[in-house]
Amino acid sequence: MTTDTHPTGSEFAAARARLLAEPGRTGAARRAALSALADGWLRGLFTAAGAPPGTALVAVGGYGRGELSPRSDLDVLLLHEGRIDPALPERIWYPVWDGGAALDHAVRTTAEARSVAAEDLKAQLGLLDLRHLAGDAELTAGLRSAVLADWRAAAPKRLPELRELCAERAERHGELSFLLEPDLKEAKGGLRDVTALNAIAATWLADAPRDGLEEAAATLADVRDALHLATGRATERLGLHDQDQVAAELGVLDADILLRQVYEAARTISYAGDVTWRTVTRILAARSGRGRRRLPFLGGGRAVPARGVVERSPLAEGVVEQDGEAVLAQSARPAQDPVLPLRAAAAAAQAGLTVAHATVRRLAAETRPLPVPWPDEAREQLVTLLGAGEAAIPVWEAYEAEGLITRLLPDWERVRCRPQRNAVHRWTVDRHLVETAVRAAAMTRRVARPDLLLVAALLHDIGKGWPGDHSEAGEVIVRDVAVRMGFDKEDTETLALLVRHHLTLVDTATRRDPEDPATIELITRTVGTLPHLELLHALTEADATATGPAAWTAWRASLVAGLVDRAAAALAAPGTGGAAGRPSAPAVWSAVVEPTAEQERLAVEAARTLSPALSLHAHAGESTDPERPEPMGVELTLAIPDRPGLLGTVAGVLALHRLTVRAAGLRELDPIGAGPVLLLSWTVAAEYGELPEAARLRADLRRALDGSLDVARKLAERDAAAPKRRGIPTPPPVVTVAPGTSSSSATILEVRAHDAPGLLHRIGRALDAAAVRVRTAHVSTLGAEAVDAFYLTDVAGRPLEPDYARQVAHQVQAALLRGAGNCANPEEAE
Template sequence: MTSTDQPSEYAAARARLLAEPGLGGVARRTALSRLADDWLASLYAAAGAPSGTALVAVGGYGRGELSPRSDLDVVLLHSGPIDPALPERIWYPVWDGGAALDHAVRTPAEARAVAAEDLKAQLGLLDARHLAGDPELTAGLRSQVLADWRATAPKRLPELRRSCLERAERHGELSFLLEPDLKEARGGLRDVVALNAIAASWLADAPRDGLEAAAARLADVRDALHLTTGRATERLALQEQDQVAARLGVLDADILLRQVYEAARTISYAGDVTWRSVERVLAARSGRGRRVSRLAFPFTGVGRGSGAVARGVVDRRPLAEGVVEQDGEAVLAQGARPGQDPVLALRAAAAAAQAGLTVGYATVRRLAAEARPLPVPWPDEAREQLITLLGAGEAAIPVWEAYEAEGLITRLLPDWERVRCRPQRNAVHRWTVDRHLIETAVKAAAMTRRVARPDLLLVAALLHDIGKGWPGDHSEAGEVIVRDVAARMGFDKTDTDTLALLVRHHLTLVDTATRRDPDDPATVDLITKVVGTLPHLELLHALTEADATATGPAAWSGWRASLVRGLAERAAERLAGGSSYPADAEPTAEEERLAVEAGRTGGPALTLLAQTQQDSFATEPMGVELTLALPDQPGLLGTVAGVLALHRLTVRSAGLRELDPVGAGPVLLLSWTVAAEYGELPEGARLRADLRRALDGSLDVARKLAERDAAAPRRRGIATPPPVVSVAPGGASSSATVLEVRAHDAPGLLHRIGRALDAAGVRVRTAHVSTLGADAVDAFYVTDPAGRPLTAERAREVAVAVQAALG
């Protein structure tokens, strides 16, 4: 064929390839690349190119990944002077054939100089592939470019990272967009190029499981988009999605989007893992980080998070039982056994999120491979750890994404599979269904101080749209599903009913407020009949706001917020009255025995009863029932709580009340459930001895805690809602003033509260302490020294003092 008929023959051959039935995907892209290779080689030969020149494919064409409308990216290399008309003799037939061409003419030195200044050009040259001419010229350039890239990686990789972040900011996250850019959005094909460039630097490599398949899926969708539109577009617009799905043999556009989203998440997660590895390597090279061996090979399963000890790794700080912080990530402790500890996966996730960390890649992989299913119903600790994870707010998202990438979320919550990656074809929604649920939980985490049951708020936020994807009204379907999920999680009937109510009516408050007359008494009646109680109303109000703010700006405005708030306030007035805290039960025989002993001896009397998980995997006690009787004295609550904190015991729940068993003066009875932060539980004799020393003044608890805190390394942690200390309405108790404290749980929290109450000069007559996930919800029934309720002014002063003590 002559140079004049080549363009038409190439176009015809290309058209036949695109129309060939059964040819698609990688095979078609490879065939298109080979066809272009042969054509350009013939043009190069027909142009009479002399020795010392070479035609080189770069970029996507260099990788052999030609889509139907891709550009032909080529460089004409030359080692010396060439005929100025030579390039035109090659380029003009390409233009005549209607092919898109991106071209350059350079010496190897010029190509390297351009690459040194232009990151995009350097990335393109990393994929250089010889087409025609002098192969040694191409090989030499490729070798030099790779050497340059590896030598300058500490400088160029941060530049590449910035460009990825800027691109994500401009184009958004492919995983959640209704009209995603398949190439430029975060998780798109451009990120795959970046990951390959990182691998070429030899500093780190991406986790490869599923990555090639994900990239191929996005490329297949782009090919179908090009054929459908006849244009070189990267944006999968709504009006083309059905045709693209049909061309790919996919049932409908929703399934197509789910496949796109799943691929994008695989790529995004690989990017997150890889960039963290790059950051560690560069920090170690610059002396800013700890030296850790095997950094160039972080995905071998040895060292980080695998339970093995890599040479040079010495800094491992405990986070929770079986979980430590190492090199800025949460990993498994050396003795951790996922196969014997079914709660370990949730404990690691919660500990990581609360510390503002993510879980190491190798650790997540090991948990996915070895963790045993949770028993049904879940152990109490598993439920608490899930709530603690959700309560971490924004910090929970990267942990959740890592677990979802390895299939751990659907293993914990099988119903999650139906909402995973499910698109929402509504312009109001910013997210897919599953991400919207997590975002709602994040918003709810900032509202936990507004409700008496933050645990139920967080779980309801996570599950409120779980019915989407099922036939019928998603709220009705969700109510059925959440009853089953709540029972599997181990919630009792009362809490399960509450969760079902919240899911069934999560739209009722906003719909009623915006569609009914707010001044009509029947409107308030409708809401009070739905919720039934004031605590339910508080939960529904917070869930409504969290749901709307997580949906997107169009779903929540100042006008809507004021309507919902006004309706909730009027309903609250109708429902107000009474205390939500339970009355004290009659003392048991053991509690009476301890009270008599304490009254007779004047010292502490206690029992420690180990409480194990009710399943075959239990290897250690999950907590201890601590019953303690002591003669009443000032500062007792803070002192006892401080001793427990010194022994690294966290208070899960606690009750405090007065008894007078022998008529010799009041005895305080404390019935607490405590658990070890990590490690083993203390011996009862040692705990009893420290309590005696603290009570007689020979052990300065506050000083010891301060010394320990000062010596401990500072951990970044997470931002949490500020504590709220309030005075309950007068009807809460007729004989005492009730102070309600809602705060983020932390070591020594109850100690600080007790010291603040003691410093305020009030007596704690009764206390109800609950730790729900990472939130403490406490009520203290206090009186003045004479045993009378506080005046309103005095109660406000005490509340302010306690809040100040909590910071």
């Protein structure tokens, strides 16, 4: 029934029922047919009502787009030139109501329609999709032209309003990608967001990434149609009790597969929205004069007037910041640098940025798979990404949208978009894993191996989707993943233990008597060592808090903490062996370890010349294969006649040369009996660019030692001039005196902190100010976390008194807290 006839409401309803029951008529074709059916009916009603010249009937909103679902409203506007019979609208509307169709109607002139649109954003969005049905076509065309012109002219004002409207909806309805009972229309990533993206495109300012967007919107529309048919209601919420019926209506095997399809579609729409809104923000900033570069209108139109040159600030090797996003440097060669995707992701997250859409697509298209096992840098960059906490989420989502995550971690595909049919869980399996890593990032000060904590958090539920117990399956999977990532045998076993037993502490604490010696023995036998217990405790809390409020109550937290305290005491008891590998006693150079010939040569040279002697050698793990290059890194061996403040001075010079210290050892020698020489053996890498020449590094060390180079002031000036990054909340540094592990000749000071340029410099200056000597040291950087140990003595070479040791720890921690972030005041930086 598509001709201009005047059927009754019952005839229309019967025709509609036949159409919905027609075999093979589904999806977009059925929505178009429903729209055409309604078009013919309304045209007939318009004609039968005796509408005079100068009037038109217009479809708006979803009906205007020709996308009627089985229970959609008919959104129509009766347009006129100023004079109209008051009874005319009723002659059209009443038959619609009599026929049982839902109707949303208005009667306006062109001027009135434009005025309402100017005041009501939702009304304006509906008019952007207007479509002529009957009457004066020129009147409809005039309104359409005027509405589009108004929308484009008012874009700088209306687009921020639209973004706020979208944000309010997301806050109210949540993210469609993760909800167990999602609202297909209103939630973030739903059909309303598709309408918003089309509205943005209509401004000619920007357009959304279109790959997969139309298919994603069609998927959600198909599910909504099936929901309407299965329930007989005009609902947008896909309730648990309806999902099996909807799956059957669509011919999908089960409700879980249905939800995965919905989640995948929603993620495509949500990511397209995020990319588009970032583009809109940059363009509007440029138009208002706040931008820093020339920006073209995406999708056509004039160019924005130039507002200066493009500013590009380096973030990491091959990665720069531009317009608030991480992009590839001009010199970057993705095809020759398989670690580049992880390096770009880590640099972006640590700076509080996301990776530009074009950059992610280029990385996905050009970068080769990582070699197996992964290079050390790849593993460190993954840990650095995870350690960024909340800032890692948008970067992870961008990479997942282009398939980079499953390329890095093939086992991720089984948990991707996998629903969890448990009211306790707030997220899908994959997002729960990322959220657990985010929460673990706030607990890195509690463990000696933050890298293992973060990786275990990311992989602890990787066994879901496999047959059997997911913890047992996950243990098998994580052993394989850890080896592929390049973890050694000991670390692989630790990760396997954490994944296998990530539920053990909470299950035991809530189901067994925590004071029963058998319960304590069960836990100590399971974990084996104090470091393992620390890691498992942190993972347990991160997992539970990422699950939802009901999973980690104060009661559960206290039970687990009590169990952990009793197990820790048992492991620390003499003769148990449970303290083996305790993090507060890291490996350092022992006095019985003989220096190498190279170290002896440098020490003798430094003692004879009373000046620095150094050597730079390629790191043993670096590749020499030009087809598989790895980031530049070297072993820096440095010998300097000992004097107060050496550690801080040397570390400051390295920071000035933008060298990142990945690991370091420190010891004293007296090679010719003329006085002690400090010997430092450090693994360093350039933040970006090339390594400095040895001669230049040696010259700056000499200048720093003779006072002609003020290292502290230079670092403070550089920090003050650096672009201010968005604040990335990180746990505060923790500085402690290692309990019960100080040797007979030194006191061990442990420092756990977020790595940053100049961190070791600030530690060294604080120790120098405390008038203590660093006898030996072990410095390691795990991802973005520094885990350092310093063996300290007083000026007479004796261990520190306990009270003074605690005072020194307090001074170092205070210095690190003062130096955190960009500091414009050189005195504060010191």
